[in-house]
Each structure stands twice: as structure tokens, then as C-alpha cells.
Amino acid sequence: MKKIIAIVITLVLCLSCVVSASAATNTYIHNPDGILTSSEADELSNYARMIERTYGYTFIFCLIEDSSVTDTTEYSEEAYYSYTDSKNCYVFTHNTETGKCGTFSVGAGEIFDGAEGDTLFDVYNENESYFGGIEAFFAAGEMVAEKNPISNAPQNIPTVGATEDDTTEAPEETEPTTEFQRVERTLPLLVDNADLISADEETTLLARLEAFTEKHEMEIAVVTVSDLEGKTVEEYGDDFYDYNGYGYGEDDDGLLLLIYEPGDGGEREAYISTHADGAYEFYDAIREDMMLSMRDSLVAGDYAAAFNIFVDKAEETMKPNVSPIWLFVFVLVGAVVGLLITTGMASKNYSVHAHDDANLYSRAGSLKLMNYYDNFMNTHTQKVPKAKDNDSDSGGSRTRSSTHTSSSGRSHGGTSMKF
Amino acid sequence: MSTLLEQKCPCCGGAVEFDVGVQKLKCPFCDTEFDITAMPQEETNTVEQVNWNSQGTQWGAGETDGMSVYACKSCGGEIVADAATGATSCPYCGNQVVMKGQFSGAYRPDLIIPFKLDKKAAKEAFKKHLSGKKFTPKGFLDDNKLDEIKGIYVPYWLFSCDAYAQMTFFGEKKTTWSDSNYHYTKTDTYDVYREGSVSFDNVPVDASQKIDDKLMESIEPFNISQAVDFNTAYLAGYVADKFDVDVNDCMGRANQRIGQSVLDSFKHETVKGYDDVGGERVNALNVTNGFYKYALLPVWLVNTKWNGQTYTYAMNGQTGKFVGNIPTDENKVKRIGGLCGAGAGLLLYGIAWLIELLGWL
Numbered sequence: 001m002k003k004i005i006a007i008v009i010t011l012v013l014c015l016s017c018v019v020s021a022s023a024a025t026n027t028y029i030h031n032p033d034g035i036l037t038s039s040e041a042d043e044l045s046n047y048a049r050m051i052e053r054t055y056g057y058t059f060i061f062c063l064i065e066d067s068s069v070t071d072t073t074e075y076s077e078e079a080y081y082s083y084t085d086s087k088n089c090y091v092f093t094h095n096t097e098t099g100k101c102g103t104f105s106v107g108a109g110e111i112f113d114g115a116e117g118d119t120l121f122d123v124y125n126e127n128e129s130y131f132g133g134i135e136a137f138f139a140a141g142e143m144v145a146e147k148n149p150i151s152n153a154p155q156n157i158p159t160v161g162a163t164e165d166d167t168t169e170a171p172e173e174t175e176p177t178t179e180f181q182r183v184e185r186t187l188p189l190l191v192d193n194a195d196l197i198s199a200d201e202e203t204t205l206l207a208r209l210e211a212f213t214e215k216h217e218m219e220i221a222v223v224t225v226s227d228l229e230g231k232t233v234e235e236y237g238d239d240f241y242d243y244n245g246y247g248y249g250e251d252d253d254g255l256l257l258l259i260y261e262p263g264d265g266g267e268r269e270a271y272i273s274t275h276a277d278g279a280y281e282f283y284d285a286i287r288e289d290m291m292l293s294m295r296d297s298l299v300a301g302d303y304a305a306a307f308n309i310f311v312d313k314a315e316e317t318m319k320p321n322v323s324p325i326w327l328f329v330f331v332l333v334g335a336v337v338g339l340l341i342t343t344g345m346a347s348k349n350y351s352v353h354a355h356d357d358a359n360l361y362s363r364a365g366s367l368k369l370m371n372y373y374d375n376f377m378n379t380h381t382q383k384v385p386k387a388k389d390n391d392s393d394s395g396g397s398r399t400r401s402s403t404h405t406s407s408s409g410r411s412h413g414g415t416s417m418k419f
Numbered sequence: 420m421s422t423l424l425e426q427k428c429p430c431c432g433g434a435v436e437f438d439v440g441v442q443k444l445k446c447p448f449c450d451t452e453f454d455i456t457a458m459p460q461e462e463t464n465t466v467e468q469v470n471w472n473s474q475g476t477q478w479g480a481g482e483t484d485g486m487s488v489y490a491c492k493s494c495g496g497e498i499v500a501d502a503a504t505g506a507t508s509c510p511y512c513g514n515q516v517v518m519k520g521q522f523s524g525a526y527r528p529d530l531i532i533p534f535k536l537d538k539k540a541a542k543e544a545f546k547k548h549l550s551g552k553k554f555t556p557k558g559f560l561d562d563n564k565l566d567e568i569k570g571i572y573v574p575y576w577l578f579s580c581d582a583y584a585q586m587t588f589f590g591e592k593k594t595t596w597s598d599s600n601y602h603y604t605k606t607d608t609y610d611v612y613r614e615g616s617v618s619f620d621n622v623p624v625d626a627s628q629k630i631d632d633k634l635m636e637s638i639e640p641f642n643i644s645q646a647v648d649f650n651t652a653y654l655a656g657y658v659a660d661k662f663d664v665d666v667n668d669c670m671g672r673a674n675q676r677i678g679q680s681v682l683d684s685f686k687h688e689t690v691k692g693y694d695d696v697g698g699e700r701v702n703a704l705n706v707t708n709g710f711y712k713y714a715l716l717p718v719w720l721v722n723t724k725w726n727g728q729t730y731t732y733a734m735n736g737q738t739g740k741f742v743g744n745i746p747t748d749e750n751k752v753k754r755i756g757g758l759c760g761a762g763a764g765l766l767l768y769g770i771a772w773l774i775e776l777l778g779w780l
């Protein structure tokens with residue numbers, strides 16, 4: 001049950017480049033009639049995407065040559081509904097066939113309905129080429145956007161009847177927010193930035209990771225880096241997990257193995273980060289066991305082997321298992337209870353008992369009280385101090401499973417090892 | 420040597436027996452029924468009511484432990500019976516005989532409760548008593564024994580009195596409350612004194628040495644209001660013993676039971692309003708207006724031996740209450756208890772596995 005939310009956020013990590021490189025949507029430039037070349041369209045698209053990412057304004061430019069389109073305003077509106085869910089959008093359509101231009105704006109994009117929009121049109125018009133014109137259009141739009149910032153809100157699908165709240169907080173570049181915004185994971189389960197294993201090994205390992213994730217409803221990830229960007233291996237691991245949206249389901253259950261290989265003979269480090277159910281299942285002792293099992297392979301540099309050991313251990317942990325201790329407990333308790341029951345049943349065999357009283361023979365109503373007193377002798381008050389609640393453990397109530405809070409404010413289990 | 424009394428049917432001369440169904444004497448040969456009063460009577464004797472405390476006229480001291488020899492009136496055979504036997508069946512010809520002297524003079528019972536339930540009912544009750552007991556050793560329930568059930572009139576001393584007592588107790592009243600730091604309990608202790616009397620009617624004590632006292636106490640109560648004046652005719656067809664435990668020896672048990680009852684009634688009915696009552700002490704216990712009666716009460720008895728031990732079963736011949744210890748097969752108890760319990764444990768473990776597999780843990 002995942003809600004698909006398209007979120008635009010500003011990321012500190014340089015991975016945004018990777019993301020943008022792999023994503024190749026053409027939301028921003030519509031070139032159905034081929035007036036622009038595809039590389040021109042791509043470049044303009046990237047520019048518009050950058051503006052959207054940076055300022056939250058979505059610009060859409062439609063360059064058409066179509067005699068059947070008479071109402072460019074309507075065309076712009078349709079383009080908006082077809083191509084984007086953005087709540088702050090400005091659509092501009094130029095039909096070169098008719099020479100007509102039309103616009104459509106939503107949310108903060110409405111700023112361009114007035115003088116600002118005219119500026120944009122002018123710079124577009126002045127330019128000799130379409131490409132240059134659109135570029136200038138966007139540049140001018142960027143300037144306006146810069147002067148009129150909107151909060152970088154996560155763009156929600158407008159729901160019927162819901163209050164459209166444009167002012168929800170988003171995590172800023174440096175400050176952690178009070179409420180962590182969950183992200184959709186776009187990275188794969190295996191991220192080998194430090195290039196520690198070969199492509200073949202990557203394929204097989206990735207398949208294992210994905211199979212595990214599906215089977216146990218818990219995301220398992222392996223990440224290798226050669227640069228911690230000034231963070232400790234714990235911080236990096238936790239942040240990588242949180243800000244890249246790792247974790248299965250609503251609670252983001254999962255575990256992540258991070259390998260730091262500085263490359264120049266420096267000290268290498270491994271770190272396992274767990275979250276939610278992952279932290280529950282892979283508690284301290286289990287993580288330590290994983291680390292120790294991987295140690296030899298890691299020291300030897302056989303990372304593929306180490307990662308496979310990691311997945312092996314994870315599989316083993318997730319296997320349904322009721323500790324055999326319970327068998328003894330159940331059988332023992334069962335035998336004792338059974339014995340008690342049968343002894344109770346057998347005791348019914350004995351019906352001969354002395355009657356130590358003559359209650360059956362006392363004459364009803366013959367009890368006569370002749371004299372009595374109830375004299376108060378003494379009183380005694382005892383006070384027992386109330387049990388005070390102890391301060392609850394900060395990291396969780398079970399000693400076997402310790403957790404810490406990461407920069408996102410979420411709690412993770414973690415174990416690190418240098419090798 | 421005492422003479423034997425046989426109840427002879429005036430119609431056919433056969434030996435009549437007391438029939439439970441019609442509560443009359445009936446001749447098994449010609450089926451004629453006779454009212455008790457129609458048969459020739461034994462000499463009557465008034466029974467003295469003795470005040471305990473005054474230690475007045477003593478009943479006779481305990482009998483000598485010897486045996487007596489009687490001659491059966493029907494066949495002339497010699498019957499050897501112990502001193503207490505009052506009525507029995509002749510081992511040679513099966514006729515019921517009553518040893519005359521056993522129930523005359525000082526030994527004449529004041530009361531008797533005739534049998535209300537016959538041998539058939541007794542056998543049924545015995546069977547029922549043994550059924551449903553899962554841990555009886557195999558082979559214990561044996562039909563042979565059922566026939567050996569005997570109807571016997573057991574001699575009892577019945578004690579009635581007013582019991583006067585003085586008692587003290589500790590009574591406690593508790594109040595509790597709390598504030599933010601403490602829980603408080605305040606206990607008020609009282610010295611409680613009670614003085615009064617309770618009356619008792621017909622507290623029975625088994626007056627036969629041969630028969631286990633505990634067994635007899637277990638089949639209580641008898642409804643003494645249904646007792647009638649003694650007549651030897653009732654004995655016909657049953658075994659009867661006269662008492663061989665002196666009344667003074669029985670008194671101790673009666674006092675014990677009465678004392679306990681007095682304590683209980685005082686404590687539960689007169690000491691009220693306390694959260695806790697304890698430390699009871701009986702300062703005085705006196706019996707006044709005490710008298711005792713000698714009664715024969717009907718009991719069906721059967722003995723059986725198992726593993727070298729004797730097990731006796733008794734049924735109250737008036738109310739039908741059946742008691743008697745049944746041996747238990749200890750090994751069976753342990754075996755079944757342990758195995759079934761362990762099996763249940765195993766099942767629970769399996770269920771835990773199943774739950775784990777289904778991912779709910």
C-alpha cells in the first residue's frame with residue numbers, strides 16, 4: 001500500500017545528478033511537430049526541470065505547428081492536465097501555424113498572468129531562434145521565480161475536497177525538520193559507488209537483494225562509497241537510508257550495509273543500519289554476528305563473497321523459527337499441568353472424611369448471646385512508598401536491541417566495524 | 420448363655436424378615452405381612468436419661484473381649500459370635516437369628532431407624548460409586564463382591580445438650596488510602612469477647628469398635644426424626660451389633676465436634692463488621708442439660724481386599740449416601756497425566772510454529 005506521491009525536494013547529496021541523469025521525462029517541452037531538434041528539446045527540458053527543482057515553478061512550453069488547433073489557451077490547459085501534477089505551473093503554447101499564443105497558469109504560476117508574463121513573451125519574441133527564445137523565456141521566468149519564492153512544497157495529487165495546503169514544510173538543505181518526509185526510493189538496492197564488485201557480481205547480488213525484499217517484505221540494500229563527505233560512517237549510512245527512501249511499506253522496514261573504501265590504503269569501514277522492523281529483526285547480536293562473519297572476506301577484499309554472506313545471514317535470520325527452548329518449556333509445563341489434573345481427578349476416589357464439627361446437629365435458632373464486648377485495643381498505620389517510574393531508556397526498552405536517532409529524527413539500529 | 424429369638428410366621432412357621440419396601444415384617448415363604456406391633460414383644464425397659472455433668476447412673480462398663488456360643492433355633496447348629504453380635508444369620512441354615520440378651524435391659528436401644536433402602540438399592544449405589552472413576556486399578560470392580568453387601572444396624576450414641584461457651588477473638592478493621600508518595604494502611608485491632616450458648620440434638624458417635632468411625636461419620640447425617648422406638652422385630656433379616664464402646668469414651672468425640680461447632684457459629688454469626696477475625700480462644704465450654712440415647716442406625720456395608728489392603732464401603736440405609744475409598748492406580752495417574760500433558764505441550768509448540776510461519780509473531 002504505497003501512496004504514490006511525486007515530491008520535489010532539494011537534496012544535499014550529489015546523487016541528485018544521478019537521479020536527473022537517469023530520469024528522462026519530457027514534461028516541460030512539447031515539440032510534437034518537430035520544430036525543435038530533440039537535443040534542443042532535451043536541453044530546454046533540463047533547464048525547466050532545474051527551475052522546477054530549485055524554485056518550485058513548473059514551466060511548460062508547447063511549440064506546435066498545427067492548423068487544427070485554434071484555441072491555444074485551451075491547448076495550454078489540456079497540456080497542463082496531461083503532462084503534470086504540479087500545483088505551481090505556467091503553460092505557454094505557441095502555434096506557429098496560426099501565430100497565436102495561449103497560456104494557462106496554476107497556483108504560483110498565476111504571477112505570470114500580468115506584467116511578468118508579458119516580459120516573458122517579449123524576450124521570447126525578440127529572439128531569432130525558437131531555441132534561443134524559449135531559453136530566454138525560461139531565464140526570465142527563472143528571474144521572476146527567484147524574486148517570488150514559494151516554499152518548496154511536495155506536490156500532492158489534488159484530492160477531491162481536500163484542503164490544498166501549499167505551505168507544508170519540506171526538509172531544507174541543512175536543518176532537520178520536525179516531521180520527516182518520506183521519499184520514494186529511486187535508487188536500486190545495490191549502489192556500488194566505490195566500484196568494489198564487477199558488473200556480473202552486481203547483477204547476481206542485485207537479484208538476491210530484490211528476491212529477499214519481495215519475500216520478506218523488508219528492503220535489504222548494499223551501498224559502497226569511497227567518500228563519506230565528512231560524515232561518520234553511521235551518519236552516512238543512516239542518512240543514505242532515510243533520504244533515499246529505503247525501506248519497505250509504511251514503516252520503511254529494512255536494513256542497509258554500507259562499505260566505505262577510501263581507496264588510498266586508508267582504513268576501511270563497514271556499517272549496518274536498520275530501521276523499524278529491520279531493527280527489530282536484526283538486533284545487536286545479529287548485526288554483530290553478520291559483521292564478524294563478513295570480516296575475513298572484507299579484509300581480504302573479496303567483497304562479493306562478503307555481500308553474499310550478508311544476504312545469507314539475513315535470510316537465516318528471517319526464517320520462521322520458534323526457539324527450541326519453547327519446546328522444553330511447553331512440554332514441561334504441559335506435563336506438570338497434566339499431572340495436577342489427573343491427581344485431582346484421582347482424588348475423587350477418596351470419599352471418607354472425618355466430620356470434625358456438629359454443625360448438622362445444632363438446633364436452628366438456638367444460638368443465644370448472653371454477653372459480649374468489642375474493645376478497641378490499638379491502631380497501627382503502615383505506609384509503603386509508591387514505586388516511582390524509572391526513566392525510560394532512550395534507545396528502546398530491550399537491552400538486546402539498542403537504537404540511536406539519526407539526523408532525520410528517525411531511530412535506527414546500527415553496528416559498525418573497521419577492517 | 421443367652422437364648423436366641425426367632426421371629427416365626429404365625430401362618431406357615433417360616434422365619435420372617437423386615438421388608439424395606441413395606442416397612443413391615445414379611446414372611447418370604449407365604450408373603451404374609453405383619454405389623455411390627457403384632458409380633459410378640461420383648462420386655463421393655465425405660466431408658467434413663469443421664470445428665471452428663473452429674474455423672475449419674477453409669478451404663479455398664481465395656482464388655483469382656485470373649486466370644487459367646489449360641490445354638491441356632493432352627494437347625495441346632497452352634498454359632499460362635501463375638502460378644503457384640505446381636506443379630507446374625509446362622510452359617511448352617513441361613514436363618515436370621517437375634518441374640519436375645521444383647522438387646523435387653525441395660526442394652527436395650529432407645530431408638531432405631533429401620534432400613535429404608537434394600538439390598539438391591541445398595542448394590543446399585545455401589546456400582547454407581549465405582550463407575551466414572553478413571554484411575555481405579557483394573558480388576559477392582561468385581562461383581563462377586565456386590566453380593567457380599569450386608570445390611571447392618573450400627574450402634575450409636577446420640578448426644579444432645581446445650582453448650583455454653585466463652586470465647587475471645589482478635590478483630591481487625593482496615594482502612595487504606597494513598598497520596599502522591601505513599602500507600603497507607605491503618606489497622607485497628609479489637610479485643611472481641613463472646614459468651615453464649617448453642618443447642619445440639621443427637622450428635623452421633625459410632626459405638627462399635629469393629630466399624631471405622633470415620634466411615635460412619637462420612638455417611639452422616641441420619642434423620643433422627645424418622646427414628647422409632649426400638650423393637651427387635653426390625654432386626655429380622657439384618658445383622659446387628661450392640662455397643663462395645665463405652666459412652667464415656669464416645670463423649671470425648673462428641674465434645675470435640677460440639678466444641679468446634681460452637682466456635683464456628685460464634686465466629687461466623689456473632690462477630691461481624693471486621694475485615695479479619697482470628698486468634699480464637701475458647702475460655703470455657705460447658706455442657707448442660709446433656710443426655711444421650713442409644714440408637715441403632717441402618718448401614719449397608721461391604722468389605723473388599725486389594726493389594727493386601729482392606730477397603731470398606733458403606734451406604735446410609737436411610738438416605739442412600741454412599742462412601743468408601745477406592746484405591747488409585749498411582750502409575751496410571753502419573754503416566755496419563757505426564758503423557759497427556761507433554762502431548763498438549765507439543766501441540767502448543769506446533770501451534771506456535773504455525774503462527775510464526777504465518778508471520779503473525
